[in-house]
Amino acid sequence: MKTIGYAAHSADTPLVPYTFERRGLRADDVAIDILYCGVCHSDLHTARGDWAGTVYPNIPGHEIVGRVTAVGPDVSKFAVGDTVAVGCMVDSCQDCDRCHDDEEQYCRNGFTATYNSPDRITGDNTLGGYSKHVIVREAFVLRVPATLDVSRVAPLLCAGITTYSPLRTWNVGKGSRVGVVGMGGLGHMAIKLAVGLGAHVTVISRSPSKEADASELGADAFLISSDKAAMKAARNSFDLIVDTVPVKHDLNPYMPLLDVDGTLCLVGQVGPLEELVSVPLIMGRRRVAGSLIGGIAETQEVLDFCGRMNILPECEMIRMDEINTAFERMEKADVRYRFVIDMSSLEVPDAA
Known part of the structure; x- marks a missing residue:
């Protein structure tokens, strides 16, 4: 699938539009149109190379809320049209004791991060939610409670x-x-x-x-x-x-x-x-x-808890082309309290 996102091409250059290909749908995959993506300090650190190991071009974003557009033949939990979410992980080994105990964030073999991490099958670098589409293994997709305002859900994922x-x-x-x-x-x-x-x-x-x-x-x-x-x-x-x-x-x-x-x-x-x-x-x-994030079950738990208690983050909505200014403001703690990108502001390539 041809799609578009905003990518950093080096540690000292701003994020810019970047057209790329998402992988084809695997049997246990869910294809998602991204509606909103939260902006995290980790995004800033990774894009600017503050932590070792950034692979460029880098598309950050691991607080993703979207709508299901297609599912693989083995998918049973989600259907086209569902409102779903994706957090900091998109895969893990699923075989170790930590994964069996619903603590994939501590996977003995290392979890696959939503961005800047090698895909377990292809080895390709994962690209995150500052984009129009994403394809994620069903086991790492979360359901968004209907009671929550979807425009403010994204920061709950991190x-x-x-x-x-x-x-x-x-x-x-x-x-x-x-x-x-x-x-x-x-x-x-x-x-x-x-x-x-x-x-x-x-x-x-x-x-x-x-x-x-x-x-x-x-x-x-x-x-x-x-x-x-x-x-x-x-x-x-x-x-x-x-x-x-x-x-x-x-x-x-x-x-x-x-x-x-x-x-x-x-x-x-x-x-x-x-x-x-x-x-x-x-x-x-x-x-x-x-403490490092939480497992998939616990992430679903916090979404459901927030749905029952009507707990939502305080958000400032931005356009995708405002991300570099948002990064600068975030460094100065000039946000109350979380930026969220409205992905309707990002145009899809004609050939998508």
Whole structure:
């Protein structure tokens, strides 16, 4: 299938229109017309070569919502016309213990990412959702609840599941005390989801100006991390802190905030952190952990949960040709709280 997307051709050039061929439909494949695609910090990092291994031309995008246009003969869960979604993965080995336990994100043989990853059959580099069409193995396609506004669903496929998974792993529910560090694309979803699960949620921020926004998102409390007295008073008051900060930073101020057996879970920064002092960990049996998205079953779970609770990200809709400006704004944290591309703004080649 001939289609079009926006691709980065090098680390230091803007994304531009790029015509390419999607693979033919395999027996267990679903063909999807993309309606909306979310914009993630990972897209920016990959396109600009901040992480090793970017293959160019690179088409980012792993928060995909679309409509089924065709299915392979072995497909049983989806039909033409269904509204569906695709997240950060499009395949895994399906044979290892992690895959059997619905944790394909930890596949022992490595999952196939939605973009910038070798296809398991052809070896061709995968190209993501900044495009008009995509073809995905049925096992990695998700159903979108009819109750949700499809124009705002896309960020649930990465920002949503990335913050939902640690909340479920550490059994957050009614009475849980959850702190959220960082209030961007990930952080605002962590707040909404933790509130939806019944937790008492506190936003931890250096900026007092964000208190009103935190309250609007549903947070119960606001803790200014630069206020030494307030931080001292808040010691031992959290069961879980979800740290969504996407850059190198210091964890030491947050560790005393955890109660005994409390956990600080990193979901933002991929890379180095400031040196960690072990005393608060040892003295309170506290933990620093990490979490990577979630499996397909858990991603469907968060979609269904959001459908029941009417939880949606806060989005700013953009045209496809505004992506480079969106990247620049995202670097400056100038978005509330997630960009979503309206793919109707991207014209399909005549020969498609």
